[in-house]
Amino acid sequence: MSRSLPIPSKISQPFWDSCKAENMQIQRCEDCGVYAFYPVYICPECASRKLAWTPVSGRGAIHTFTVAAKSSFEIEGPLVVALIELEEGAMMVSNIKTSTPDTLSIGSPVRLTYEKVSDEITLPMFEPA
Amino acid sequence: MPHPGSEAVIAGLGEPPVGRLIGSNPTELHVEAAMLAIEDSGIDKHDIDGLMTSGTFLNDNIRHHMIIAEHLGLHCKTFCDTLRTGGQSYLNGVQVAKWAVESGLCKAVLLLRGDNILSGVPKGTGLKAYIDYGAHPLEFEVPFGITVPGVYAMMAQRHMHEFGTTSEQLATIAVACRKHASMNPKAFKREPITVEDVLASPMVSTPLRLLDCSPICDGGGAVLITSLERARDLKAKPVRILGTGQAQSYYHLAHLARATGARKEDKSRYGLTRSVQSVAAKEAFGRAGVKPSDIDVAQLYDSFTITVLMQFEALGFCAEGEGGSFADGGRIELGGELPVNTNGGLLSFGSSGGINHIIEAARQMRGECGDRQVPDAELSLVTNVSAVASNHSIAILGRD
Numbered sequence: 001m002s003r004s005l006p007i008p009s010k011i012s013q014p015f016w017d018s019c020k021a022e023n024m025q026i027q028r029c030e031d032c033g034v035y036a037f038y039p040v041y042i043c044p045e046c047a048s049r050k051l052a053w054t055p056v057s058g059r060g061a062i063h064t065f066t067v068a069a070k071s072s073f074e075i076e077g078p079l080v081v082a083l084i085e086l087e088e089g090a091m092m093v094s095n096i097k098t099s100t101p102d103t104l105s106i107g108s109p110v111r112l113t114y115e116k117v118s119d120e121i122t123l124p125m126f127e128p129a
Numbered sequence: 130m131p132h133p134g135s136e137a138v139i140a141g142l143g144e145p146p147v148g149r150l151i152g153s154n155p156t157e158l159h160v161e162a163a164m165l166a167i168e169d170s171g172i173d174k175h176d177i178d179g180l181m182t183s184g185t186f187l188n189d190n191i192r193h194h195m196i197i198a199e200h201l202g203l204h205c206k207t208f209c210d211t212l213r214t215g216g217q218s219y220l221n222g223v224q225v226a227k228w229a230v231e232s233g234l235c236k237a238v239l240l241l242r243g244d245n246i247l248s249g250v251p252k253g254t255g256l257k258a259y260i261d262y263g264a265h266p267l268e269f270e271v272p273f274g275i276t277v278p279g280v281y282a283m284m285a286q287r288h289m290h291e292f293g294t295t296s297e298q299l300a301t302i303a304v305a306c307r308k309h310a311s312m313n314p315k316a317f318k319r320e321p322i323t324v325e326d327v328l329a330s331p332m333v334s335t336p337l338r339l340l341d342c343s344p345i346c347d348g349g350g351a352v353l354i355t356s357l358e359r360a361r362d363l364k365a366k367p368v369r370i371l372g373t374g375q376a377q378s379y380y381h382l383a384h385l386a387r388a389t390g391a392r393k394e395d396k397s398r399y400g401l402t403r404s405v406q407s408v409a410a411k412e413a414f415g416r417a418g419v420k421p422s423d424i425d426v427a428q429l430y431d432s433f434t435i436t437v438l439m440q441f442e443a444l445g446f447c448a449e450g451e452g453g454s455f456a457d458g459g460r461i462e463l464g465g466e467l468p469v470n471t472n473g474g475l476l477s478f479g480s481s482g483g484i485n486h487i488i489e490a491a492r493q494m495r496g497e498c499g500d501r502q503v504p505d506a507e508l509s510l511v512t513n514v515s516a517v518a519s520n521h522s523i524a525i526l527g528r529d
Contacts, residue, residue, distance in 0.1 A: 009268070038381060063287070063386055064401060068333075073274060081273055081279050083283060091386055093383065095273050
C-alpha cells in the first residue's frame with residue numbers, strides 16, 4: 001500500500017500551497033491571536049471570521065509520538081507518527097524523520113522540513129532539532 | 130422522574146456467538162441477536178415499536194435500520210434509526226431508548242449490533258477498508274500513517290510521560306480480562322496469560338504490544354428496553370437504568386489535545402490523557418445518586434489497555450494520574466475491589482462495539498454470570514468509548 005495523499009479542499013488549499021512552496025502557513029485569528037490548525041472557516045476559540053494565513057517559525061516540540069512496528073506504507077527508515085506542538089501553539093499530526101527513534105522523547109524540540117510526495121502535494125514533516 | 134412503572138428498564142438480552150464466524154453476515158447476526166433477546170424477554174414481537182441499529186463496516190447503508198426492520202418484520206415503528214457513533218453507539222442507544230420509553234413515545238425499543246469484521250474482511254485489506262470507511266481524518270492524519278492502535282499508543286506514551294505509568298501496569302488490564310474470559314465458555318480468547326506474556330508479545334506501535342490490543346472479532350448483541358411495568362409481566366428479571374451520561378469531543382488528535390473551542394478556564398481540565406468522559410461520569414453518577422466507591426462491578430470499554438486505564442481516572446475510581454497503580458494488585462480481577470470486564474471484555478471476550486459490555490453489565494444485575502458472578506452485586510457500571518477516546522457514554526445499572 002502506498003501513502004494515502006490528502007485531497008485539498010477550498011478551505012485547505014492555501015495550506016497545501018504553502019507547503020508546496022516550502023513556507024508553511026496556518027491561520028491566525030486577527031481578533032484573539034490564536035493560531036488554528038486544521039484549516040477552518042471561523043476561529044474555533046472566539047468565532048471571529050478574521051483569519052489570516054500566516055507563516056510559522058518551523059520550531060516545535062513533540063507532544064506525543066509512536067513508532068510503528070510495521071509501517072502501513074513503504075518508507076525509508078522507521079515510521080514515527082507524532083503530534084507536534086508548534087511554537088505558535090497550534091498542534092499537528094506529522095512524521096518525525098529519524099533513523100534513531102529510540103532517542104526521541106516527549107517535549108524534545110523538532111524543526112519543520114518538507115517531503116514532496118507528488119506533483120501537487122508536499123507534506124510538512126519534522127526532524128529532531 | 131417518570132411516574133412509577135413507566136421507568137425504562139432492560140428487559141431482554143441477546144448474544145449470538147463471538148469469534149471467527151465463517152459464513153456469517155451482518156444481517157443474519159442482527160436477526161439472531163434480536164431473536165435471542167425476544168425469546169429471553171418473552172415479549173410479543175408486535176409490541177416492539179422502536180428500533181436502533183448501528184450500520185455495518187462493509188457494505189453499509191444509510192438506511193440500515195430499515196433493512197433490519199424488514200428482516201425482523203417490525204412493521205410500524207414510532208422511533209427507528211441507525212446510530213453512528215461507532216463503538217459508543219450502543220450505550221448512546223440505551224439512553225435514547227430510555228427517553229423514548231419514559232416519554233411515552235415507544236412501548237419497547239430494540240437495540241442491535243451484528244457484524245463480521247473478522248471473517249468478512251479479507252486478510253491484509255483491513256487497514257485499507259478502515260481508511261475507505263472514512264472513520265479517520267483523511268486529509269491531515271491518514272497521510273502520515275496514523276492507525277487506530279497508533280492513536281491509542283500516542284495516548285499511552287503521553288500518559289507514561291505525564292504520570293510515570295508503565296507497560297507492566299497496562300499489561301495487568303489485559304491479564305485481568307483474560308482471566309475472566311478463561312471462566313467464560315463463550316469467550317474468543319480463553320488461554321490465561323501473564324504480565325510477562327503481554328510484555329513478550331510483538332510490538333504494534335510503541336508502547337502498545339499485540340496483547341494490549343483487542344482482537345478483531347465477529348459477533349453481535351441485542352438489548353431490549355421497555356417500561357418496568359411491562360417488564361414485570363415478561364420472563365426476564367428487569368434491570369434498572371439508574372443513571373446515564375454522555376459526552377463527545379473531537380476526532381482530530383490536535384483538537385483533542387488542545388481542547389480547541391473549550392472555555393479558557395476549562396482547557397486545563399482536558400487533554401489527550403484527560404477526556405470528556407469525566408463530564409459524562411458526573412452526569413451518570415449524579416442521576417443515579419451514587420458515587421464511584423458504591424459500584425460493585427464495571428464493564429469498561431477496552432479497545433486497548435490504555436483505554437481502560439484512562440477511564441479509572443475519568444470515572445473517579447482513582448485520582449488523575451493514578452490509573453496505573455489502580456490496575457495493580459488484583460484490584461480489578463474477580464474477588465478484587467472492583468472487578469472489571471467480567472466477561473473478558475473486548476480484549477478477550479471479543480466482539481466489537483460496546484453492546485456486549487452492556488449485556489454483561491445487565492447479566493451481573495440479573496445474577497446470571499455463574500462462576501463470574503460478583504456476589505451480591507447491586508450496582509453495575511458500563512461504558513462505551515469510540516473515536517479516539519472522544520465519544521463517551523456511561524450507564525449505571527441496578528437490580529429491580
